[in-house]
Amino acid sequence: MPDLIILGTIGIDTLETPHGKAENVLGGSATYASFAASFFCKPGIVSIVGDDFPKEHEELLKSKGICLLGIDKKGKTFRWHGKYEDINEAKTLKTELNAILSFEGNVPNEYKDTKYLFLGNLDPDIQLKVLNQINNPKLVVMDTMNHWIENKKPKVLDMISKVNILLINDGEAKLLFETNNLVKAAKAALALGPSTVIIKKGEHGALMFTKDSHFNAPGYPVENVKDPTGCGDSFGGSFTAYLASTDDISEKNIRKALIYATSVASHNVEDFSLNNLKKITKQHIEERVNHLKQIRDF
Amino acid sequence: MPDLIILGTIGIDTLETPHGKAENVLGGSATYASFAASFFCKPGIVSIVGDDFPKEHEELLKSKGICLLGIDKKGKTFRWHGKYEDINEAKTLKTELNAILSFEGNVPNEYKDTKYLFLGNLDPDIQLKVLNQINNPKLVVMDTMNHWIENKKPKVLDMISKVNILLINDGEAKLLFETNNLVKAAKAALALGPSTVIIKKGEHGALMFTKDSHFNAPGYPVENVKDPTGCGDSFGGSFTAYLASTDDISEKNIRKALIYATSVASHNVEDFSLNNLKKITKQHIEERVNHLKQIRDF
Numbered sequence: 001m002p003d004l005i006i007l008g009t010i011g012i013d014t015l016e017t018p019h020g021k022a023e024n025v026l027g028g029s030a031t032y033a034s035f036a037a038s039f040f041c042k043p044g045i046v047s048i049v050g051d052d053f054p055k056e057h058e059e060l061l062k063s064k065g066i067c068l069l070g071i072d073k074k075g076k077t078f079r080w081h082g083k084y085e086d087i088n089e090a091k092t093l094k095t096e097l098n099a100i101l102s103f104e105g106n107v108p109n110e111y112k113d114t115k116y117l118f119l120g121n122l123d124p125d126i127q128l129k130v131l132n133q134i135n136n137p138k139l140v141v142m143d144t145m146n147h148w149i150e151n152k153k154p155k156v157l158d159m160i161s162k163v164n165i166l167l168i169n170d171g172e173a174k175l176l177f178e179t180n181n182l183v184k185a186a187k188a189a190l191a192l193g194p195s196t197v198i199i200k201k202g203e204h205g206a207l208m209f210t211k212d213s214h215f216n217a218p219g220y221p222v223e224n225v226k227d228p229t230g231c232g233d234s235f236g237g238s239f240t241a242y243l244a245s246t247d248d249i250s251e252k253n254i255r256k257a258l259i260y261a262t263s264v265a266s267h268n269v270e271d272f273s274l275n276n277l278k279k280i281t282k283q284h285i286e287e288r289v290n291h292l293k294q295i296r297d298f
Numbered sequence: 299m300p301d302l303i304i305l306g307t308i309g310i311d312t313l314e315t316p317h318g319k320a321e322n323v324l325g326g327s328a329t330y331a332s333f334a335a336s337f338f339c340k341p342g343i344v345s346i347v348g349d350d351f352p353k354e355h356e357e358l359l360k361s362k363g364i365c366l367l368g369i370d371k372k373g374k375t376f377r378w379h380g381k382y383e384d385i386n387e388a389k390t391l392k393t394e395l396n397a398i399l400s401f402e403g404n405v406p407n408e409y410k411d412t413k414y415l416f417l418g419n420l421d422p423d424i425q426l427k428v429l430n431q432i433n434n435p436k437l438v439v440m441d442t443m444n445h446w447i448e449n450k451k452p453k454v455l456d457m458i459s460k461v462n463i464l465l466i467n468d469g470e471a472k473l474l475f476e477t478n479n480l481v482k483a484a485k486a487a488l489a490l491g492p493s494t495v496i497i498k499k500g501e502h503g504a505l506m507f508t509k510d511s512h513f514n515a516p517g518y519p520v521e522n523v524k525d526p527t528g529c530g531d532s533f534g535g536s537f538t539a540y541l542a543s544t545d546d547i548s549e550k551n552i553r554k555a556l557i558y559a560t561s562v563a564s565h566n567v568e569d570f571s572l573n574n575l576k577k578i579t580k581q582h583i584e585e586r587v588n589h590l591k592q593i594r595d596f
Contacts, residue, residue, distance in 0.1 A: 018478075086478065087478055087479075088478070180316075180384065180385055180386075181385075181521060181522075181523065182501070182519075183519045183520065183521040184521060187521075201502065203480070204499065204502040204503075205502075205514075205516075207519070213592075213593075214519055214593045215593055215594070215595075215596070216503070216516035216517070216519075216593045216594050217596075218503075218514035218516070218594070219514070221480075221481045221505070221512055221514075222481065223479060223481040223482060223485075224479075225479065252596075255595070255596040256596055258596075259596055293596075294511075295512045295513055295514045296513075296514060296516075296594050296596075297513075297553070298513070298515075298550075298553035298554050298556070298557055298591075
């Protein structure tokens with residue numbers, strides 16, 4: 001049984017940033033989230049790939065102890081081509097959903113008693129279907145994105161009411177709750193049901209809100225941002241994995257989990273695709289966690 | 299002798315934000331900076347107004363213990379009309395420089411031995427002229443803005459080389475150093491000479507860089523941002539005033555000063571013009587400083 005179930009996409013990306021281009025590289029929300037999670041616990045993926053999905057990518061995920069039992073296989077693998085003219089904002093040049101279109105979100109029996117669940121960025125109907133197959137989760141964290149807010153807003157709002165923690169980026173929070181103020185957006189999200197709302201702000205860090213408290217997680221100062229793809233996914237995956245590995249969902253530990261997630265995401269942006277996460281060890285993550293303590297001290 | 303000299307504009311503003319409109323209200327960088335500074339020490343302004351400058355505004359500044367000896371008087375008062383369609387970005391609808399055009403930046407003899415100097419947003423030629431009249435300053439902090447970077451870039455860069463601390467907002471830092479990365483911008487600024495560079499990021503807080511260290515000051519979570527005018531000026535004024543009042547320019551104390559400045563600026567945005575700063579006491583500032591400790595604790 002995995003320690004943490006991760007739902008999301010697995011795909012092949014072509015990425016263009018001011019620092020270069022990477023063609024046909026491993027990507028997808030479940031890929032980044034599970035790879036990041038693997039530094040802390042044993043994640044199991046729920047996703048789909050095509051028959052063309054390269055064996056080497058499967059081997060890479062397996063080598064990190066990631067359980068692939070929940071990955072379905074059909075047709076062609078999902079593909080995304082993105083370009084960053086400004087390093088902080090991706091423009092989608094092309095999306096080929098392919099296998100995602102026939103994804104049913106079936107959860108293997110071996111996963112059903114897992115206590116921690118990260119519903120990564122995907123169709124809210126699939127998020128709900130996966131959630132309903134888990135017997136008695138202790139913590140459910142969800143992410144979403146513009147596409148679903150624009151096309152399935154009522155479903156996204158309904159999903160938020162069913163989870164413990166909403167992870168959302170600042171632009172999406174403003175879009176979803178029709179406000180320019182993140183405190184107001186967080187309050188609107190909390191009113192739907194979750195006990196905790198976390199707004200990701202990229203280089204500006206992340207804000208955590210509960211009914212009674214607020215935590216401000218700093219951004220890590222990265223000088224060479226090569227490719228921000230997967231940053232939010234690796235943030236969400238490592239955040240939930242830290243909580244699963246410590247089996248402690250107190251507010252105090254959620255704050256610590258956000259610092260660990262900040263460290264992991266800061267490593268992720270320093271090279272294309274998973275290249276940098278492939279190189280680093282837990283020690284590199286701990287070093288930046290310690291640095292994050294120093295940069296907050298007054 | 300004032301504890302702190304503040305150079306900047308004094309003007310009459312008309313402000314439009316999504317929350318309303320305020321016509322012909324007190325504004326200007328020296329006004330906000332000195333008012334914010336007055337919570338911590340006795341500031342003395344160097345600036346110019348017109349013969350039309352309302353007596354009540356003078357009385358208000360005097361009532362806060364601000365020294366007006368360095369305010370020249372000539373012609374008509376500087377006027378600015380700004381509009382915020384997005385609450386985070388001011389559009390200038392109209393600027394009437396008026397008296398500013400004939401401002402000579404003469405520093406009264408009574409100010410010349412003051413040890414702390416805040417060169418607020420103004421023509422770098424005037425900033426230099428004022429700096430040169432101070433006998434032996436212990437700490438010189440400067441601010442600037444887009445207008446001077448676009449029109450007098452070599453002079454702005456020269457000024458930076460002459461000060462101890464550069465305060466600059468994120469957009470201006472990117473513009474001045476031609477980079478999208480704030481770590482790179484800070485390094486380029488440090489290379490010019492100042493020991494400390496502080497990048498203000500509005501609601502996202504502020505970043506401090508020295509050659510060896512980094513501090514991340516959180517933004518204060520404000521739900522009702524009514525008018526951000528003067529936010530950077532009140533931040534700079536209270537920051538420098540905190541250092542002057544403690545007469546301690548260690549890195550540790552600079553971090554504390556940034557937290558105090560964050561608190562003051564967060565109060566400033568909650569109403570038009572100086573309306574909220576007029577209402578609050580030192581106690582309100584201390585309360586948010588304490589809250590800022592809690593929101594970054596992990």
